Amino acid sequence: MPESGARPQVDLAKVKPYADHLGDGIVQFSFTLPVPYGLAARKAAQEWAAKMGFEHPEVVHYQELTDGYTYFVMFGESNQTVDYASLSKEGFEIEYMSEEEIEDFARHQIGRPIVVVGAATGTDTHSVGIDAMLNLKGFHGHHGLEGYKAFQTHNLGSQVPNSVLVSRAIDLDADAILVSQTVTQQNLHINNLTELVEMVEAEGRRKQIILTCGGPRVSNELAKELGYDAGFSKGTYPYHVASFIVRELAARNGTGHGASVADGASAAAAADA
Amino acid sequence: MPSATAAPLHELVAGTRMLALVGLAKNTGKTETLAALLREHAAAGRPVGVTSIGRDGEQHDVIDARIEKPRVQLRAGDLVATTGALLRASGIAHERLSKTGMRTPLGEVTIARMSKPGAVEVAGPSAAADLRAVGEEMLLLGAEQVLLDGAIDRRAASSPAVADGLVMATGAILAEDIGEVARTTSDAVDLVRLPVADEPSEHVALERRLVLTAEPSEISTLLHEHPEADTLTVDGALSERFLEGLLAARTARGERELRIVAGDPTKVFLSRRGPRWYARQGISIEVRRPIELKAITVNPVAPQSHSFDSAELRDLIASDIQDVAVLDVLSSSYLALLK
Numbered sequence: 001m002p003e004s005g006a007r008p009q010v011d012l013a014k015v016k017p018y019a020d021h022l023g024d025g026i027v028q029f030s031f032t033l034p035v036p037y038g039l040a041a042r043k044a045a046q047e048w049a050a051k052m053g054f055e056h057p058e059v060v061h062y063q064e065l066t067d068g069y070t071y072f073v074m075f076g077e078s079n080q081t082v083d084y085a086s087l088s089k090e091g092f093e094i095e096y097m098s099e100e101e102i103e104d105f106a107r108h109q110i111g112r113p114i115v116v117v118g119a120a121t122g123t124d125t126h127s128v129g130i131d132a133m134l135n136l137k138g139f140h141g142h143h144g145l146e147g148y149k150a151f152q153t154h155n156l157g158s159q160v161p162n163s164v165l166v167s168r169a170i171d172l173d174a175d176a177i178l179v180s181q182t183v184t185q186q187n188l189h190i191n192n193l194t195e196l197v198e199m200v201e202a203e204g205r206r207k208q209i210i211l212t213c214g215g216p217r218v219s220n221e222l223a224k225e226l227g228y229d230a231g232f233s234k235g236t237y238p239y240h241v242a243s244f245i246v247r248e249l250a251a252r253n254g255t256g257h258g259a260s261v262a263d264g265a266s267a268a269a270a271a272d273a
Numbered sequence: 274m275p276s277a278t279a280a281p282l283h284e285l286v287a288g289t290r291m292l293a294l295v296g297l298a299k300n301t302g303k304t305e306t307l308a309a310l311l312r313e314h315a316a317a318g319r320p321v322g323v324t325s326i327g328r329d330g331e332q333h334d335v336i337d338a339r340i341e342k343p344r345v346q347l348r349a350g351d352l353v354a355t356t357g358a359l360l361r362a363s364g365i366a367h368e369r370l371s372k373t374g375m376r377t378p379l380g381e382v383t384i385a386r387m388s389k390p391g392a393v394e395v396a397g398p399s400a401a402a403d404l405r406a407v408g409e410e411m412l413l414l415g416a417e418q419v420l421l422d423g424a425i426d427r428r429a430a431s432s433p434a435v436a437d438g439l440v441m442a443t444g445a446i447l448a449e450d451i452g453e454v455a456r457t458t459s460d461a462v463d464l465v466r467l468p469v470a471d472e473p474s475e476h477v478a479l480e481r482r483l484v485l486t487a488e489p490s491e492i493s494t495l496l497h498e499h500p501e502a503d504t505l506t507v508d509g510a511l512s513e514r515f516l517e518g519l520l521a522a523r524t525a526r527g528e529r530e531l532r533i534v535a536g537d538p539t540k541v542f543l544s545r546r547g548p549r550w551y552a553r554q555g556i557s558i559e560v561r562r563p564i565e566l567k568a569i570t571v572n573p574v575a576p577q578s579h580s581f582d583s584a585e586l587r588d589l590i591a592s593d594i595q596d597v598a599v600l601d602v603l604s605s606s607y608l609a610l611l612k
Contacts, residue, residue, distance in 0.1 A: 163512035167485035202510035202540040206400040220378035225327040
């Protein structure tokens with residue numbers, strides 16, 4: 001039986017994974033190798049894991065996926081640690097507002113309907129992401145931006161050419177564009193996402209329009225590289241997107257604090273300098 | 274063309290205050306080019322300023338984590354515009370000179386001067402106008418040249434409204450066939466070097482919505498209403514949809530030579546066909562402001578895939594492009610130049 005009382009102290013400047021007891025560094029991972037099932041395959045997986053830096057790599061399960069392919073589940077120990085203490089001060093945690101708070105914030109800081117135009121662009125036929133964010137129905141009990149008084153939304157649907165999306169956004173005097181992309185293996189969608197940014201630049205509207213993108217493989221790092229103001233990934237609810245848009249718009253108007261990440265990061269960095 | 278390549282990069286870009294580095298795709302070696310230029314400036318003791326419209330010098334590729342990226346090595350005295358969090362993460366001593374108020378998904382952009390040498394991850398402003406502004410500021414703060422790094426295949430940094438010159442990076446990643454790499458590069462160079470239009474006296478200024486939405490019927494109507502017009506001008510983005518629509522509409526009404534004038538090459542969006550192809554169809558694309566292409570760098574290796582012989586690829590690209598040096602900054606012949 002574990003001792004009752006306080007939980008063991010964790011050094012947040014040096015955290016690592018654990019399985020059985022704190023600090024053991026044990027990780028479970030799974031992957032596939034394009035080799036036929038057998039003892040040589042098992043050995044290959046162990047060697048690969050050792051090369052990845054795992055100590056005591058152990059194959060706990062392996063099976064043939066199909067002819068010439070083997071799937072593995074392994075355990076291994078990692079000595080690597082990360083400095084969570086510093087990271088948590090960089091402001092990566094976005095302070096999200098509830099729906100009521102967003103409405104209230106928009107009423108006081110913006111004072112007019114915020115126009116948001118969304119689409120799945122290029123050849124992307126998946127409108128499920130954009131629908132979940134924009135449509136009244138939303139998902140998981142959180143309705144989309146259409147359901148907010150603060151927003152006036154225009155969902156252009158899927159397979160919308162970038163030039164058409166840009167044209168509509170300018171005609172509607174959009175405050176924000178929301179594009180959904182299901183990034184594929186070949187990364188074709190990456191070029192489609194950059195083309196949109198470049199078109200907004202070519203129209204001279206980049207500074208006026210908040211550009212956000214979303215998709216299962218979109219991160220803030222990717223969003224930055226692509227030239228977007230924010231990237232939304234798995235686990236995003238409409239109120240996350242809404243929080244970002246109202247805060248960023250207020251920040252651009254000079255009426256409120258900067259959106260999310262930006263201020264926290266710079267404030268932490270400045271304090272550190 | 275050995276004569277054209279017989280100068281190191283820093284000489285080819287000398288005199289350019291604000292230099293953009295743009296790749297035709299990811300992994301065309303843009304960051305290697307930046308790193309080479311930084312080494313050459315460092316060797317000459319020239320302080321430079323560096324920023325990126327995307328994100329650069331990260332250890333691993335954000336799209337394919339298997340790809341190790343070159344780092345952005347700065348010297349003491351160099352200036353950089355990146356986010357506060359990334360400056361801090363670099364662990365290199367620096368002096369923060371100004372906060373720009375420009376927000377990015379990775380934090381606010383800060384301008385700093387390095388106190389010690391080291392590798393820094395660079396994520397500058399995302400908007401072209403902001404890129405220009407931080408570039409100007411770094412020049413005022415003492416940078417002899419500002420290097421503006423592009424991202425992925427983005428061209429905005431090379432706009433004449435932002436930079437005074439461009440180094441274009443191309444490479445094996447574009448195609449598995451070496452001839453296809455050369456052709457794609459050639460199309461991209463044609464696009465960058467679109468001819469400068471003389472001030473058109475009579476022209477039809479196209480409405481933005483018409484050019485962007487490119488409805489075939491509206492394009493037909495336009496041509497019909499201006500039967501004598503041979504010059505069309507566009508303020509914003511010139512989309513490929515519009516050019517294709519124009520071709521279709523024109524064919525229906527018989528051959529007619531047309532000239533389209535856009536603001537600058539970054540406002541022209543061609544992905545399927547190059548300017549030469551359109552010229553052969555009787556549609557010439559021209560610009561009001563040109564981009565000065567200073568050099569082309571080549572990465573003969575496509576990570577996790579194929580590679581070509583560097584000299585062969587350079588020769589093939591150079592054979593179709595006049596007056597611009599084609600370099601591979603990691604080749605032995607280039608490194609010999611620096612000795």
